[in-house]
Amino acid sequence: MIGWYTAAQIVVAVAAGVLCLVLGFAGRRPSDLSVGSLALVVLLLIAQIVVAVIAPLVGNPPSGSLLEFWVYLVSAVLLPPAAVFWALLERSRWSTVIMGVAALSVAIMVWRMHVIWTVQVA
Template sequence: MILWFTFVQIGVATAGGLLCIVLGLAGRRPSDLSVGAMALLELLLIAQIVIAIVAPLAGNPPTGSLLEFWVYLVSAALLPLAGVAWALLERSRWSTVILGIAALSVAIMLWRMQVIWTVQVA
């Protein structure tokens, strides 16, 4: 993983998550803003999948469990999709809060993936 890209992803996930939680608690239903924040996060996660495929070939292999890393990455990539699907099916203020919780969960998972990639020794 690339450290600066991980920080960008965590920043986007945290900002999007807090935005969605604030919008949801203010009574706003899912909108282009909240769903767009999740779409941006999903694009960054797709880029991370490409980076995770290319990095070992470029001489940057993970030091931790590769299986654990990929389980985190695939799960993190599915969370925004599941949150948006929920928000489109149940268009209430709580759906927007769920989008925020999903984004904050992805931020935590991204940090764990960075630790698996760089700190642990298998």
């Protein structure tokens, strides 16, 4: 994994999560702003998939379990679309809060993926 890209992903995911939580607790239903913030999180995760495929080929292998890393990455990619799907079905203020929780969960998962890739010894 690339350190600065990981930091950028975490910052964007936390910002999207806080934005959705604030909008949800303010009583706003899902909108282009809240759904778009999660779309940005997903785009960054898709780019992370490309990085995770290429990095070992150019000499940056993970130090931890590759299976655990990929389980986290696939789960993180699936989480925001599932939250948006739920939000578009329910369309209440709580679905916006759910999107915020999903974005914050992605931030934690990205941090854990970074730890698996760089810190652990297999």
